[in-house]
Amino acid sequence: MNFRSILGKSPSVGFRDALFRGIAPDGSLYIPEELPALPFSFLTGVENRTLHEIGFRVTSAFIDEIPPADLQGIVHRAWDFPIPLVKLEDGLYLLELFHGPTLAFKDVGARFMAHALSFFLAQERRRLFIVVATSGDTGSAVAHGFFNVPHITVFILYPSGKISTLQEQQMTTLGHNIYALEVEGTFDDCQQLVKQALADPDLTRAHNLTTANSINLGRLIPQIAYYVWAAARFKLELQQVEVHKDLSERPVIAVPSGNFGNLTAAAYSKSMGNPIGRLVAATNENSVVPDYFRSGLYSPRPSRQTYSNAMDVGNPSNFVRIQALYNYNLHRMKNDISAVSISDDETLAEIRRTYEQAGYVLDPHSAVGVAAARAVRREADRSASAIVTATAHPGKFPDVVAKALNMQIPLPLPLQEALNRPKMSMCIRAEYPAWKEILLQHTS
Ligand SMILES: *Cc1c(COP(=O)(O)O)cnc(C)c1O
Numbered sequence: 001m002n003f004r005s006i007l008g009k010s011p012s013v014g015f016r017d018a019l020f021r022g023i024a025p026d027g028s029l030y031i032p033e034e035l036p037a038l039p040f041s042f043l044t045g046v047e048n049r050t051l052h053e054i055g056f057r058v059t060s061a062f063i064d065e066i067p068p069a070d071l072q073g074i075v076h077r078a079w080d081f082p083i084p085l086v087k088l089e090d091g092l093y094l095l096e097l098f099h100g101p102t103l104a105f106k107d108v109g110a111r112f113m114a115h116a117l118s119f120f121l122a123q124e125r126r127r128l129f130i131v132v133a134t135s136g137d138t139g140s141a142v143a144h145g146f147f148n149v150p151h152i153t154v155f156i157l158y159p160s161g162k163i164s165t166l167q168e169q170q171m172t173t174l175g176h177n178i179y180a181l182e183v184e185g186t187f188d189d190c191q192q193l194v195k196q197a198l199a200d201p202d203l204t205r206a207h208n209l210t211t212a213n214s215i216n217l218g219r220l221i222p223q224i225a226y227y228v229w230a231a232a233r234f235k236l237e238l239q240q241v242e243v244h245k246d247l248s249e250r251p252v253i254a255v256p257s258g259n260f261g262n263l264t265a266a267a268y269s270k271s272m273g274n275p276i277g278r279l280v281a282a283t284n285e286n287s288v289v290p291d292y293f294r295s296g297l298y299s300p301r302p303s304r305q306t307y308s309n310a311m312d313v314g315n316p317s318n319f320v321r322i323q324a325l326y327n328y329n330l331h332r333m334k335n336d337i338s339a340v341s342i343s344d345d346e347t348l349a350e351i352r353r354t355y356e357q358a359g360y361v362l363d364p365h366s367a368v369g370v371a372a373a374r375a376v377r378r379e380a381d382r383s384a385s386a387i388v389t390a391t392a393h394p395g396k397f398p399d400v401v402a403k404a405l406n407m408q409i410p411l412p413l414p415l416q417e418a419l420n421r422p423k424m425s426m427c428i429r430a431e432y433p434a435w436k437e438i439l440l441q442h443t444s
Contacts, residue, residue, distance in 0.1 A: 001014075001063070002033045003018045004030065005024030006029050006324055008026075010025040015065050015066075018217045019217060020210060023215065029320060031321055035271045038061070051082075052075055054229050054232065055078065056068075056071060059075060062221050063116075077115050078112040083097060083099065084099075085237065086360075088357075092388070093234065093237070093251070093386070093387045094388050095389045097226060097389055097390060098393040101144045103412060104141065105226075105391045106141035107141055109214075109219030109220070110141040113218030113219050117149075118149045121152065126208055129152075129207055129439070130153070130209075130211060130212050131194050132213070133158070133190035133194045135163065139170075140170035142156065142212050143180070146178065147174050147177070148177065154178050156179070156181065157194060158187075158190060159186050159187050159189065160184050166419065169418040172424055175424050180426070181426050182427045183430050184427065186430075196432050198210070203443070207439075209443075214317065224266075224268050228269055231276050234251050248275070251384070251385045253387050255279065256308065256388075257311060258286075267279060268325070278338060278376070278380070280369075280376050281337055281372075283311060283340070283368070284307070284312070284343075284344070284347065285306050286304055286314055288300055290341040292330075293333075293334060293338075301314045306347075311365060338376050340371075340376065342371045347368055347400075347404075350367040350374075351404035352404050361401060362390070363390070363392040364397055369389060369391070393412055395409055
């Protein structure tokens with residue numbers, strides 16, 4: 001399987017090159033040349049497959065440059081925690097994607113990418129240096145995903161004093177091959193330092209330097225498996241619990257969205273034959289996509305801060321992949337996808353409602369998804385079941401949950417442990433020469 005650049009001004013490449021480059025030389029994103037179909041023989045009986053079987057089936061449909069036995073190993077290391085489907089109420093389910101080490105859905109993608117890179121590096125006897133700028137959550141997923149992975153060293157740049165203590169502890173306390181650099185500046189300064197390093201011939205000539213952001217196919221492809229797994233679990237639920245229901249029902253899938261990677265994965269799975277119904281793009285007040293669906297005008301703008309801050313994106317980088325999938329045809333896109341924007345007040349109200357009705361504590365991101373799913377079911381598919389991807393553990397957002405429910409929820413164990421470990425970070429000014437010196441010391 002090859003991957004082509006969306007602009008089409010760079011040649012198509014295999015998985016390895018797409019993985020190492022991240023972005024095509026013409027500056028656009030890589031997309032699959034075609035989406036492989038999941039065979040009928042696999043989809044019948046999919047409800048009896050394990051998460052690893054589904055993960056392998058999906059990733060091997062795209063990746064032919066890693067031998068099956070090695071790909072199996074990568075799949076096993078990426079998914080070493082459960083992904084339960086939880087029933088909230090009749091017709092409304094949550095797919096809990098937050099049981100990984102950083103308690104958010106990005107863990108699987110980050111780990112899959114790390115181990116896939118490591119596989120190729122071992123073959124080529126090279127070491128890779130990864131530089132990332134983070135405003136919080138990506139940093140911890142990358143730190144944990146790449147921690148102790150052979151042949152890779154990671155530098156994470158974050159703005160000093162501008163992220164939460166919890167986020168900081170999650171990425172500064174691992175050590176080993178993970179270096180945290182505390183930059184006296186803003187997130188934009190961090191991003192600038194990363195860009196300068198990636199464009200500096202002194203560094204790139206001699207060393208193998210790249211970044212690990214959410215547009216990388218190494219993160220996107222494994223996420224497709226979430227939605228095959230969701231449909232499989234749903235089918236099992238219909239068979240075992242909802243015995244009176246139509247066994248061929250296709251559930252609506254609602255995805256809390258920021259950069260739209262997760263929604264792209266859901267849409268890809270559907271095009272591959274995964275039996276799911278309408279997709280719901282659930283955003284917070286950063287409503288570029290819902291506005292586009294309403295007006296036909298796509299106008300990215302600076303992001304605004306909300307309670308669901310991992311979705312505060314004003315220019316969603318993966319949305320162009322969805323446009324390409326639907327041939328840039330808004331009408332076709334709207335036939336498959338609904339887009340709903342949920343305000344901060346509605347987010348708090350949803351956390352309250354779900355707690356009162358089901359005794360379940362939602363995190364603010366998942367609450368945006370649940371509120372959007374309810375809105376779509378009210379308007380269109382009243383009888384259809386819906387699955388909402390729950391993207392984070394509520395314990396990561398104690399302040400918002402306290403605001404909604406007036407109660408403190410206990411900090412989950414992995415976060416307590418992170419708070420108790422000593423912080424190891426290196427303070428630097430937001431000036432390129434000092435940063436370059438650090439990189440040169442490590443890479444030479
Ligand atoms: C990153 C993130 C999202 C948004 O996912 P995209 O793939 O960028 O749309 C939603 N919720 C949480 C908790 C996240 O960390």
